[in-house]
Amino acid sequence: MIRCEQTGEMMSARLDGRLDSTEIALLEEHLAACSVCRAEWRGLQALDRVLASAQTVRAPVRLRVQIMARLSRREQARCAIIGGMALALGTVALALLVLSPIFVGLLDVMGIAPVLISGGLETVTHLLALLGALGRALLVMVETFAVPLACLGLFGLMITLALNGLWIGTVRHLRVGVPGD
């Protein structure tokens, strides 16, 4: 014969059809003899009937529209960020391309380019000298070209922002419509 402490989970499992015939027989034998467990079993059965008769709550009509709108906004934001980054990198690349003749010219003026091309052990020494020279050259450039460089930077930023705004507008215009209910 099983003890009262063992019957609790057995009764719960019986409600779920998890007991085999031997376990059911043992449980029923105990319930026939124990009024306390019998009362608990009746209580569990009553609760089971209440919960089993409960219905499913239907989702509100607007829920699907809300979910799809949220997904759509997320996709738009993702496209805008990727597009903006691509534009920014493109602008930087373009600026470097435009300024590259100036840097190459600087190397020629300082006589460093021919030494680099010829190579050899002297290259390392010359590279160190180059770094020093570049530093000095940058200081000179900043001093001489501070205002034009600042204007170039500001112009580049404005172009980037304008193109970014255009990109976001294009993405919004071309986006797939959210399907309705």
Add this chain to the structure above:
Amino acid sequence: MKLSERSARVTDEKKWIQLALDGDQVAFGQLVTAYQTPVYNLAYRMLGNAGEAEEAAQETFLRVYLHLHSYDSQRPFRSWLLSIASHYCIDRLRRRRIVYLPLEDEIAAPVRMVGDSPNPEAVLVRREQEEWVQRLLVSLPPIDRAAITLRYWYDYSYEEIAEGLGLTVSAVKSRLYRARRLLAKVVQRE
């Protein structure tokens, strides 16, 4: 649902999932249509009010969309989806500092039931019963509430509940008994 209808539904569902993985939001919309009620019902039973249940359902589908690539097709999609919803609701309940119901919910913003009868009196009686059931559920700790909800509303087996909630089968058995014992005492008092 007939077996043939169920098979067709599973085939469609696999197609929708594959299309959604390729970025087709319309296909994902079909999944939302198919599962919004089960997800909302679970969230409502767990959180106890319509507003939070809507928010939870939205968040669940967003997470499903973002992590669809990690879905294991060997597992039923419904199980995976409801597991995400359960975990979100359990986390949300744990973060609650004060348990309260917003005033509009205390006035009982009407929720629609599957199979609502057109008879107003029957609807009222049913609504009162459902509110009572909901009050019973709210008295349970989060994980026990999830286990009871998955057992009674989704007919999950112990193994499915264990997988969905990250428990052992033995723990599920124990939690179901504990929850039932607690609720039975409440029912007896009332």
